[in-house]
Amino acid sequence: MKKALIFLISIVYIALACSCSLSEIDRVSKQLSTYTIEAVYDEENKRLYANQKLDYVNNEELPLSELCFHLYANAYRQGAAIRPINNHLLEKAYRNGMSYGGIEIMKVCVDGVEVSHSVGGTDMDILTVPLSDELYPGERVIVDIEFNLTLPNVWHRLGYNDNSVNFGNWYPILCVYEEGSYKKTPYYSNGDPFYSDCANYEMSVTVPEGYKAAFTGRAEAVIEGGKTVYTARAKAVRDFAFVLSKGFNVATAEVEDVEIFYYYYDDPDYEVSLGIAVESLETFNRLFGKYKYGVLSVVQTGFAHLGMEYPTLVYISDAANADSRKETIVHETAHQWWYAIVGSNQVECAWLDEGLAEYSTVLFYENNPQYNITREQLIESTLKSYKTFVDIYKQIMGSTDTSMNRAVNEYASETEYLYMTYIKGELMFDSLRKSIGDEKFFKGIRKYYKENAFSHATPQSFIYCMERGSGVQLESFITSWIEGEVIL
C-alpha cells in the first residue's frame, strides 16, 4: 500500500499534467460525443448564461431523426408537477422558504442553422431537437443550444445555499437511446433518477473573483479583470457537475496515479476526511480493478442529503457529522466504480449501483481494520434493521412488497426505496458472497467491472459476469432476491 502524501494548498490552479496512463480513456473517448460549454455566472441574479455545443456522433444502430435532452433543471420551476425533493425533506432543503429555478432554451441550431425546438415530456423536462436529415449510424451533427439557467435557493443537487453553489444535473443532457426510443424519465424525488451515456466535456465558466471551484475532470483558472475564468475538461464521463464556493480550502493527496482533491470549508478533521477518500480508492482499486480517471474531487457543500455522486466529483453534505461524513465519502467514492465507470439505469434498477455502493462500504471496513468495524457487525445490524422495517411495514400495510426490481417512482415511499435498494442490496451481495466464496465472488465482480466499464450494465449483465467469473449458476439465486421471494 502506497502511503498518501497529504498537504494543504490554497491556490485554485490545478495542474493539468498527470503521470498516469490514460490510454483506455483516450481510446474510449475517441468514439464519443463532445459537449463544449461556455458559461457566465451572474452572482447577483443567481443565473448562468450558457452556450452549449454538442458534437454528436450517432453510436446507435438506427438512423435518428431527432435528438432528445433531459432538462432536469425544470423540476425546480414553479408549478412543476413532479418535484425533485420529497415532502419530508422540503424544510431541510428550502431553509429560506420555497424558491424556484429552471432552464430556458433561447435558441437551438443544427449544423449552424436555427431549428424550431420543442420543450415537453412528462413535465416540461425534455428538449426535442429535430434533425434536418436522418442521421445514420457513425454520422455526426453539431447542435448548438443557448440557454439561461436560474438557480433556486435550495440545499440540493442544483441550487445556491449559504456556503456554495451546486451545479448538478444542470445542462441539457442527451437522453439514452435504447431499443428504438429515448428514455425520457422525469426527475423523480426517490433516488438518483438519472441515466446517461459517457461523453467528453470541455467547459469554461466565468465567475466573480473570489470563487473557488471544483469540477468533474480537471480544471485550471485564469484571473482577469475581477473575474476568474475556469476551464475544465473530462473525457469519457457520463455527466458533468461543478460546485462554487468562496470558502473552499483544498487538501490534496496522490495515490496510485490518482490525484485526490478535498474541497472543504468546515471540517476541522479535513486530513481524516481526505485519508478516508485515499483509503477508499486504494481498497476499491485492489478489490474491483483500477479506477480509470486520474482525478477524484470530494466536495463539501450545502446539501439536504448526505452525499451525491457525479463522475470524478462527489458532494458531501456540510451537515454530516464526523461518522456520517466518513461513511458518505466511502459510499460516494464506491459510486465511481458503480455508476460513474460501470453505468446502469438508476431509475429502473437502482439496487445495482446503490446496493453495490453500500456493500462496498462493508468491504471498506472489512479491509481497513483500523476502524474497528467488522463485516459481521455491519451485516448483523443491517439485517436487524431490514427485518424491523419489514415487520413494521407489514403491521401498517397488511402485507409487504420486498421486490427490488421496481422503478424509483414505484416505491411507496423513500424509506421503502432505501430499504429495498441499499439495505436489501447490501444483504444480497453479502449472501451471494457467502454462497460462492470470496475467490469466486471477487472474480465475478472484477469481470463485471472490466466488461461494463463506460457502458450500461443491466441485472442480466451482472448475472452473466458473476456466472462466468465464478463458474456457478446464479440466475435463480439472484432473481429470487430481486423479485422478493427470499424471506429474511
Ligand SMILES: [Zn+2]
Ligand atoms: Zn448512493
